[in-house]
Structure formats: structure tokens, C-alpha cells
Amino acid sequence: MNRARYWIAAAAVVGAPAVLFLCLSARAAPAAGEPARKPPQRIVSLAPSVTEMLFALGLGDRIVGATDHCDFPPEAKKIPRVGGLGRPNVEKLLSLSPDIVIATDLERKDLAEALRRAGINVLELKIGNFAELFEAERKIGDAVGEPEAAARQVREMRAQLDAAAKLSAGVPRDRLPKVFIEVWSDPLITAGGRSFLDDVIARAGGVNVAHDLVQDYPTINPEKVVQWNPDVILLCYMTEAKDAAAQIAGRIGWGGIKAVREGRIIADISPDALLRPGPRLVAGVLQLAERLHPPHAAQPAPRNPPEK
Amino acid sequence: MFVILLALLAGACALSLLAGPSWVPLSEMPESNIVRMRVARILLGIIAGAGLSVSGVIFQALLRNPLAEPYVLGVSSGAGLGAAVAIVLGLSGTGVWGVPALAFIGALFTILLVYGLARTSSGAVPVPTLLLSGVIVGAVLSSILMFIVSTSEGEKLHNVMWWLLGSLQALDWRPLEISAPPVAAGLLLAVLLSRDLNLMTLGEEPAAHLGLNVEQTKKLFFLVASLMTGATVAACGLIGFVGLIVPHIARLIMGPDHRRLVPAAALAGATFLVLADSFARSVLPVEIPIGVVTAFLGGPFFLFILRRRTSPYWR
Numbered sequence: 001m002n003r004a005r006y007w008i009a010a011a012a013v014v015g016a017p018a019v020l021f022l023c024l025s026a027r028a029a030p031a032a033g034e035p036a037r038k039p040p041q042r043i044v045s046l047a048p049s050v051t052e053m054l055f056a057l058g059l060g061d062r063i064v065g066a067t068d069h070c071d072f073p074p075e076a077k078k079i080p081r082v083g084g085l086g087r088p089n090v091e092k093l094l095s096l097s098p099d100i101v102i103a104t105d106l107e108r109k110d111l112a113e114a115l116r117r118a119g120i121n122v123l124e125l126k127i128g129n130f131a132e133l134f135e136a137e138r139k140i141g142d143a144v145g146e147p148e149a150a151a152r153q154v155r156e157m158r159a160q161l162d163a164a165a166k167l168s169a170g171v172p173r174d175r176l177p178k179v180f181i182e183v184w185s186d187p188l189i190t191a192g193g194r195s196f197l198d199d200v201i202a203r204a205g206g207v208n209v210a211h212d213l214v215q216d217y218p219t220i221n222p223e224k225v226v227q228w229n230p231d232v233i234l235l236c237y238m239t240e241a242k243d244a245a246a247q248i249a250g251r252i253g254w255g256g257i258k259a260v261r262e263g264r265i266i267a268d269i270s271p272d273a274l275l276r277p278g279p280r281l282v283a284g285v286l287q288l289a290e291r292l293h294p295p296h297a298a299q300p301a302p303r304n305p306p307e308k
Numbered sequence: 309m310f311v312i313l314l315a316l317l318a319g320a321c322a323l324s325l326l327a328g329p330s331w332v333p334l335s336e337m338p339e340s341n342i343v344r345m346r347v348a349r350i351l352l353g354i355i356a357g358a359g360l361s362v363s364g365v366i367f368q369a370l371l372r373n374p375l376a377e378p379y380v381l382g383v384s385s386g387a388g389l390g391a392a393v394a395i396v397l398g399l400s401g402t403g404v405w406g407v408p409a410l411a412f413i414g415a416l417f418t419i420l421l422v423y424g425l426a427r428t429s430s431g432a433v434p435v436p437t438l439l440l441s442g443v444i445v446g447a448v449l450s451s452i453l454m455f456i457v458s459t460s461e462g463e464k465l466h467n468v469m470w471w472l473l474g475s476l477q478a479l480d481w482r483p484l485e486i487s488a489p490p491v492a493a494g495l496l497l498a499v500l501l502s503r504d505l506n507l508m509t510l511g512e513e514p515a516a517h518l519g520l521n522v523e524q525t526k527k528l529f530f531l532v533a534s535l536m537t538g539a540t541v542a543a544c545g546l547i548g549f550v551g552l553i554v555p556h557i558a559r560l561i562m563g564p565d566h567r568r569l570v571p572a573a574a575l576a577g578a579t580f581l582v583l584a585d586s587f588a589r590s591v592l593p594v595e596i597p598i599g600v601v602t603a604f605l606g607g608p609f610f611l612f613i614l615r616r617r618t619s620p621y622w623r
Contacts, residue, residue, distance in 0.1 A: 186407075187470045187477050187595065218594040219470065222479060223342045227330045251479045252348045253341035 039145025040099030040121065046086055047104040049127065049278035051076050053140055054102075056279045057149045065096045072272065072280070094118065100143060104136075104277075127277040129199040130161065137279075153279065160282035161203055164289035168205025177292050179206040180230035180259065184237065185244065187219045196277050197236065204288035206232065226253055232292060233259040235267040236274050266291050309562065313575040317354075320582040324350050327586035329593065348478045352543065353585045354578040355484065356476065357550060359491035359540040361558070361577025362498050363533035364551030365570055369505040370529055371435050377551040378537040380439065382418045382446030384548075387541035389453045390414025392468050396460050407471075408486050408542035414449075415538030419530055421445055433526060435512075473597030474547035476585045483543035490539035494532045495574055502566040505529075509564065549602045550577055553610040560613055580606065 044065035045051040051070040054063055066079040067088070080096065082088040086105040093101065093115075100121040106112055112122045123143050125136040134154045141150020168176065179201050183189045191197035192213035201208045209228035210218065235244050245265040254260050266288070273284030325346050326332075332340045360378070367376040378384045390410035422445050426438040457468050478484065498505070504525050507515040512522045540547070558573035584601040 184467065185479060186467065187475055188479065213593055215594060220593070221329055221589045221595050222477065223328050223330060223345055223589075224593075226341050226345070247480070252481065253345040254479075256341045 040143070042096065042098045042100075043144065044082060044088075044093055044096060044098040044101045045070065046082070046088055046101060046106070048072065048085070049276050050102045050104060050125070050140070051079075052276070052278035052280065053137055053153075054144070056153055057141065057144070057146050059144055059146065062144070064098055065093060090114075094120075102140060102143070128194065128196055130157075130203065130281075133277055133281070134158070157279065157282045160286055164204055164282070164286045167289045167293040171205065171293070173207075177206050177231040177264075178209050178228065179232045179234055179292070180209050180225055180228060181234050181236055182244075182248075183217055188222050188225075189217050189219050191236070192216055192218050196281075197274065200274060200281065200285055200288065201234075203285045204292055206288075206292050222251070222253070226257060229257055230259050231262075232264045232266060233257075234269075234274075234288070235265065236271055309568075310571065310575070313572060313579070317575055317579045317582070320579045320586070321350050321354075324353070324582050324586040327590040329590065345478075348481065348484065349476045349585055349589070350582055352476045352478050352483055352487070353582040355487050355491050356540040356544050356547060357554070357577035357579070357581030358495060358574035359487065359536040359577075360547060360550040360581075361554035361573040362491075362495055362570060363536040364555040365558070365566070365573045366498060366505065366529050366533040367551075368555055369509050369566060370526055370533075371439060372509055372511065373435070373439060374556070375552075376439070377555075378533070378541075379446070379548065379551070381442035382422055382449060383415050383442075383534050383537045384541060384546050385446040385449040385453065386418025386421075387411040387415035387538050388472060388546050389449045389456075390417075391471055391541070391545070392453050392456045395467050395471065396456055408482075411542040412486075412538040415534050415541060418445060418449065419534040423527075423530060431523065433523065470597060471545040472599075474545035474599040474602075475595065476544055476581070476588075476598055477595065487539040487543035490535045494536040495570075497528075497532055498566075498570045501525075501529075502570050505566040505570070506564075509566075544598070546599060547581070547602055548599050549606050550581060553606050554580055557610065557613060 041062055042064045043054065043059065043062050045054060045063055046067055048067060048069045048071065051063060051066050052072055054060060055073050055076065060073070060075055063076075063079050065082040065088075066076060067083060067085050068081050069085055070076045070079065080092075082093045082096070086103060087107040088111075090111070098120055100123060101115055102123045102125065103112070104125050104127055106124060112124055115122050121143070123139060125132075125139060127133050127136050134157065137150050137154050137157075138147070141147045141153075181191045181197050181201065183191055183197075190210045190213075191208065192215045193208070193211040194214060195216045198208045198211055209225075209230050210220070213220070233248065237244065245267045248254060248265055249260050259265060269284060269287050269291075273280050273287065325343060328342065328346060330342060332342055364377045367378065367381060368374060370376070388411070390413055391407050393414075394407040394410040422438065422442045423433060425441040425445070426433050428434065428437075453472075457472075460468060504520060507518055507520045508522070508525065508529075510518070515525075516522050537551070554577040555569075555573050558569055558576050561576075562568045562572040580602070581598070584598055584605060587605070588596045588598045588601045
């Protein structure tokens, strides 16, 4: 074996990519000119929630591209599709020549960078709770040149949340209903403490039994639900969950759970109102709060001593 | 030896009754809801473990190939594809039979297709052709499956992925109802006809000379093994590795005589899955897919046994 050749080969293996990388990064120096000062006229939304926020701001006619899931308001269905949630077809996206792309959960993190290099403004939002939702609304308002409308939206949403909070005002924390959120049944998936649903439950005046689990949507052992013994079971399937409520009562070992015994299984709130982090979410919270704290039952129902 | 295997299974069941996120005192056990849930999972583990292992034994005997198992023949892929189609079409969720039914149809359709492709004009089904067409059909079906996975999103994706890794989670008795009858029937048949399996391992020609109707026997056992696989896949998803390694472990312990091998594999498979499930549902606050556990624990264990042998093991 020739030692020198070995080292040359090694140098080539290390060096060639390094040189290539340097060339590429030099070439990639931001060519994008100063973003246009006038508000963007061509917007691509990569999330149904963003589409809803834009429509709520009265900017529906400026959306030139949306995801396959953008179905609300009904006009949104007519917008050209660019792909799934956070996973656009890049060619399709570029062909729409947008001024700005607004996304929440990009599947590939390098996509935003690539789009920016192509001279497209990208607004990436993280919406994991109500504080972030309001923040996102404001950022969108700034980006599209409608800050006042966005601020008004946020005020309206806050007002609805306050209305929801009133329903459980004065109930001590340890008497708030314990809620088990069922996101899916096969496997059994709930929503953990870092999910948006956790915040939804809290704002509606409930306590998420899975609050201590760190994953957003953990797959759990059904035994846990028996152990938690929730007062209310909230079904949040993305698809309709009509017969699920009846089916839950027939599950092995679930008959003793308080929510099942008392029939407090909520299955009729539209999943979009609970899962889509957009302007309609506050309506979902209000609806849920009314179910968790029925207004006519003025005095809190007497609590049975916990059964074995 | 069978006494030991039975004792192991009983021990695994007892351990599994105690394993879980919460501790149930012995005095409360008889009426505890949590224990009822565990019993359902243990029963499902026994059925699935026995079903997968015995179908593995059957496939290995028929094809005289140590790699033969439901996966190699494409049966699992077919069942998996059927289930994925059902999930994507929205047939999953609660109270619907869509997923198990389509998984079943997928398994049966695949073995018929593979068998039909491998059959020569004279009606014989050579083993190498059968294995090859099984692998190829499996690959094509897997590609369709992956296509579905890549185009589905969010919950459905999670649902499909979870299903591909298998689980003994049983919210109601339905998984038991759909898997128990086919597995019990298949097990009974394999025990009753275990001498035919012995003949088949001699090779098709010797078996025919000894008076066995080879093609008939092959057809019958393929159908039985596919039904058992389809039934367990329908009930618990794709639990890999059990059908491959448990027959080998049983053969290492019991020797190659199928009269002893079939029941031993059923017991060993049941024990293995019950243990794997206890592990999967109790080590973390979330559930681990059981397919992950079976491969992770089963693989090294099998290699350990294999290395301890001094003589070549498969002929």
C-alpha cells in the first residue's frame, strides 16, 4: 500500500466536499433584494389555520395558493392547491410566484431557507398555545400590512376566551372537571401537556388528565385512563366520531370510569373547532366551556366520594 | 419439557398481570377493571404468539427453508396493505370492522396470487419459484404500502405506522373474537397433521413416495398458515420476528419432530409475546409498539442460542 496515495485519497475525500460547500455557500449569498415595502399581494398559505386567519383579516382574495386541507371558509376551496400541510410541492409553489409564504409546520426545515434564497419572503409560525396564536396573528398582520385588523382580531378572540373563563370562574382548581382527551382510539392517543389541546382544556375550565406527559400526542396504555378516572371524556377525532361514544361504554374495564358512568362523553364538537389553531378555536373553547360548566347547574354538582 | 414450557407461559402471564403503570394489590385483583384489561391483552398475546409461531413452523416445513415465514411469502405485506387501505379510506376508528376485514382479504389474496404465480403448467409448485414470487409480490405490495404512507398525513400516518409496528392494545374483545377461531383451528390442524409436516421436510419426492399427496397438503397448509397470519395481523398489526425466530428456538429445544415442535412453538410464541407486551406497556408512560420490542429482545436472544451450538443447526 502506498502511503502517500492513501493520504491524497483521504485529502480528496475530505477536501472536495469542503471546496464544494464553500463555493455553494459563496454563491448562496443573499441575492434577495430588499423586501418590497408595499404589502404583499400574492400570499401562499401552507396551513389551514393560516388560511382561516387571512380570511378573517379580509385578505382571502390575496391568497394565491393553499394546502389540500384549507376548506374553510368555503371560498378557500377554490384556491389553487400547493400540497399537504407543511409539505408543499415546491415547483407548484414557485409557479404561483408568491411574494410571501406563510407556514406553521414545515416538514423540511431547509425549505424556508431555500425559498428565501429564491427571493420569496417566508413567515414561519409556531402555534402551540393561545399566546402563540395571538402572536402569530399579529405577525401575519404585520407581514401583510394589516396590523390594525390583526390587533382587532386578537381583541375579539381574547373577549371570547374571557367569556369562556367566566363560566368556570370561582370554581376551585381541585373541583374543575378532569378531562381525558381522546385524539384517536386505535392506538389510544391523547394530548399531552405541551399540545394546544391542553391549553384549550385549561381555557375551557377543565384539567387535562394527561397534562404531565411531555409528548404532544402520546400513545397511552388504556389502563392509564382507568387510573385517571376522568369526569369527562372529550373525543377529538379528525374524522367524525358518531358511534364512538356508545362504543366507549363497551370497552373492557371502562365501565367504572366516572365519565362513562355519568355519560359525560363529549363527541359532538366539530374537530376543526378544537384542533385547528385558527380564529375558530376560541369558539370551540366557548362551546367546550359550556359543556364542562352547564350554566343551569348553578351550584356545582355534589361530588360522590371516589369509588373503588 | 412441555411442563417447563407451560410453567414459563404461566409465569409470563402472572408477571404480565402485575406489570403496568399502576400497582393493583392482590386482594383487589378479582374485580379490578385494570386487571380485566390486562387479561384481555394476555389472551391476545397468547393467540397472536401461538398463531404467528405455528404459521412460521408450517411455512418453514413446507418450503424447507429456514428463512420462510409470513413476511418472506408476502402474506404480511398483503395483510398490511389491506389494513393501510382501510385506514386511509377512513374505515378505522371505532366500531368498524374495516381494518381487520381488509387485512384478512389482503393476506388471503396475496398467498393465492403468490401460489398462482409459482405454479407451473403441470400444476406443481416448485419451492424456489414460490419463495421468489413471494419476495417479489411482497416487495411490490410494500411499495404500494409505502406510497400510501407517504401520501397520508397526520393522524392517519401515525395510525398506519403504529399498525405496521404492531400492538396488543385491546380496547374491546373484537381483536380476540376475530383472531381466536382461525388460530385455534389452525393450531388443531397443525397438531393433527404434524406427521405430514414431518414428511414434507424430507423433500417433496420422498414425501410423495411415502404416500403423501404433496400438492394437496401444501395447498391446505398454505391456506391454514395464511389464515392464521391474516387473523393475527388483523387483530394486532404486523408483529415481526415472532414467526421467524420462535420456530427456530423451539426447534433448538425440541428437535425437528413436528409432533413436538408444533405445540412447543405455540407455547414458546405465546410466552414470548406475553412477555414482550408486558415490557412494551410498562417501561415508559407511553406505549411502545410491540414489534419494536420483539425485534430488539428477540434478535439478540436468538443469536445467543445460535452461537452456543457447536454443530451446524439447519441440516
